[in-house]
Amino acid sequence: MTERWSDATGNPFLRKLEGFVPLPETDSTLLLQASQNAQEVSAGTDLIREGDPPAGLFLILEGFACRYKLRDNGTRQIMAYLVPGDAGDPDVSLLKAMDHSIRTLSDCKVVQIAPGTARELLERPAIASALRKSALVDEATLREWLLNVGRRSAVERLAHLFCEVHLRLQAVGLADESRFELPLTRQDLADTTGQTSVHVNRALWELSEKGLIELGHGHLTILDLPRLKQLAEFKPGYLHLGEQAAA
Amino acid sequence: MTERWSDATGNPFLRKLEGFVPLPETDSTLLLQASQNAQEVSAGTDLIREGDPPAGLFLILEGFACRYKLRDNGTRQIMAYLVPGDAGDPDVSLLKAMDHSIRTLSDCKVVQIAPGTARELLERPAIASALRKSALVDEATLREWLLNVGRRSAVERLAHLFCEVHLRLQAVGLADESRFELPLTRQDLADTTGQTSVHVNRALWELSEKGLIELGHGHLTILDLPRLKQLAEFKPGYLHLGEQAAA
DNA sequence: CGGCCGCTTGACTAGTCTCAATCAGTGTGG
DNA sequence: CCACACTGATTGAGACTAGTCAAGCGGCCG
Numbered sequence: 001m002t003e004r005w006s007d008a009t010g011n012p013f014l015r016k017l018e019g020f021v022p023l024p025e026t027d028s029t030l031l032l033q034a035s036q037n038a039q040e041v042s043a044g045t046d047l048i049r050e051g052d053p054p055a056g057l058f059l060i061l062e063g064f065a066c067r068y069k070l071r072d073n074g075t076r077q078i079m080a081y082l083v084p085g086d087a088g089d090p091d092v093s094l095l096k097a098m099d100h101s102i103r104t105l106s107d108c109k110v111v112q113i114a115p116g117t118a119r120e121l122l123e124r125p126a127i128a129s130a131l132r133k134s135a136l137v138d139e140a141t142l143r144e145w146l147l148n149v150g151r152r153s154a155v156e157r158l159a160h161l162f163c164e165v166h167l168r169l170q171a172v173g174l175a176d177e178s179r180f181e182l183p184l185t186r187q188d189l190a191d192t193t194g195q196t197s198v199h200v201n202r203a204l205w206e207l208s209e210k211g212l213i214e215l216g217h218g219h220l221t222i223l224d225l226p227r228l229k230q231l232a233e234f235k236p237g238y239l240h241l242g243e244q245a246a247a
Numbered sequence: 248m249t250e251r252w253s254d255a256t257g258n259p260f261l262r263k264l265e266g267f268v269p270l271p272e273t274d275s276t277l278l279l280q281a282s283q284n285a286q287e288v289s290a291g292t293d294l295i296r297e298g299d300p301p302a303g304l305f306l307i308l309e310g311f312a313c314r315y316k317l318r319d320n321g322t323r324q325i326m327a328y329l330v331p332g333d334a335g336d337p338d339v340s341l342l343k344a345m346d347h348s349i350r351t352l353s354d355c356k357v358v359q360i361a362p363g364t365a366r367e368l369l370e371r372p373a374i375a376s377a378l379r380k381s382a383l384v385d386e387a388t389l390r391e392w393l394l395n396v397g398r399r400s401a402v403e404r405l406a407h408l409f410c411e412v413h414l415r416l417q418a419v420g421l422a423d424e425s426r427f428e429l430p431l432t433r434q435d436l437a438d439t440t441g442q443t444s445v446h447v448n449r450a451l452w453e454l455s456e457k458g459l460i461e462l463g464h465g466h467l468t469i470l471d472l473p474r475l476k477q478l479a480e481f482k483p484g485y486l487h488l489g490e491q492a493a494a
Numbered sequence: 495c496g497g498c499c500g501c502t503t504g505a506c507t508a509g510t511c512t513c514a515a516t517c518a519g520t521g522t523g524g
Numbered sequence: 525c526c527a528c529a530c531t532g533a534t535t536g537a538g539a540c541t542a543g544t545c546a547a548g549c550g551g552c553c554g
Binding site for chain 2: 051067069071072075076077079094095096097099100129132133136137139140142143144145146147149150151152193194233237238240
Binding site for chain 3: 433
């Protein structure tokens with residue numbers, strides 16, 4: 001079950017960090033070891049809940065998870081997707097209680113790294129630096145989501161979200177030029193983009209109608225990426241991908 | 248002009264950090280020194296722009312500033328307020344370019360700390376820890392804003408925003424039980440809450456009508472805080488204020 | 495005194511939401 | 525292998541929130 005994560009290129013977390021900072025052999029070995037004991041977690045289970053004390057470090061190796069908050073009336077807002085290679089809060093442990101929950105949206109493979117081991121990892125400068133950059137990108141992504149929900153139309157929001165997820169999955173080798181797995185319900189998309197599942201559905205229809213995407217069976221196919229990007233006004237700078245390559 | 252910032256209680260930045268971590272004498276002296284050369288900046292000037300390389304550390308000593316992004320069509324989304332005591336990005340410097348801009352919303356007093364000095368400050372453990380906590384709170388606040396814009400009605404959004412700003416200003420001694428300076432235009436509020444200035448105006452009227460607030464002459468008076476909080480469903484946990492006191 | 499910017503208000507429009515019913519896909523027990 | 529149950533997707537009609545356009549007002553600055 002875990003052997004797939006033992007080589008560097010197959011491990012999305014390693015791959016992501018390497019995208020920010022080249023890691024010395026020792027560091028990557030350390031990370032691979034830490035990734036060994038992955039847990040299978042089925043869709044819709046909370047990894048941690050609002051109000052809980054922060055617990056070490058989560059790594060998502062497979063599947064989609066999210067950060068979210070609930071209102072008293074039961075409506076949900078999703079604040080971030082955690083896709084393979086993403087980590088749940090290295091240093092929230094500085095604070096006393098989670099201000100939000102984290103839950104799987106699909107079946108996932110998750111590694112939970114105990115606080116002690118996490119500290120150990122963070123003592124390695126390259127890993128610490130890569131994780132910090134990763135956290136900065138997460139924050140920039142959050143800002144982009146706020147712009148998305150605050151200032152874009154229903155159709156634009158979805159288009160933008162798809163462009164972003166496409167790029168993020170490509171970065172860890174989980175999307176090809178035009179197609180990737182997207183195991184989200186309309187309700188998930190609605191809670192992400194601040195809409196109703198009914199309206200999401202109509203917006204998706206509009207995107208198909210225009211020949212931009214095709215969504216079904218848990219997979220998204222982008223039929224016309226340039227036009228999709230243009231519609232979404234998508235500018236990938238905030239993801240800070242390929243900065244290392246550019247340097 | 249700067250003597251007001253030379254004592255600990257009068258310096259909002261120091262006051263904020265002390266709220267997270269008790270600072271040793273040496274550290275506070277260092278911070279006070281750094282705060283000496285404050286600049287007066289008039290309303291509506293960009294401190295840094297999207298695309299620029301990050302520049303050290305900004306401290307806001309007086310006035311309101313914000314992080315924001317513009318769409319191609321000129322609409323703006325504000326992603327954060329920087330109020331006295333807040334800092335603009337200690338470690339974004341790890342990345343190559345700002346993904347957003349920072350601009351003053353009112354006349355401000357701002358300290359810009361050069362990257363070198365900033366590094367020096369961050370070498371002090373207490374300061375580093377306080378700044379990291381502060382950054383975590385900023386991120387939590389960003390999440391709350393996303394929930395606000397994504398899942399609350401126009402009136403609720405404003406109510407929630409006012410509750411938050413009230414508490415944040417109280418934390419640095421700039422608000423009393425019910426009143427504080429709020430030098431924002433309807434347009435600023437609209438760009439914050441993802442609405443139109445026209446609609447903000449109507450929502451504000453509704454809040455006055457219900458006897459919850461009074462907004463005028465750059466000051467907000469909260470007439471009925473409990474009801475305002477209830478309407479906004481405001482739960483201040485995410486601000487992690489008074490955690491030290493509670494400990 | 496005049497001009498400008500921001501606030502206010504009104505009438506109309508458009509984008510989303512709500513409610514509700516139907517349909518499709520999947521998994522289960524018999 | 526089939527009927528049933530459940531969850532999620534789809535569609536339609538109608539209601540409502542928020543946006544648009546436009547005009548008038550008011551305070552502040554030069």
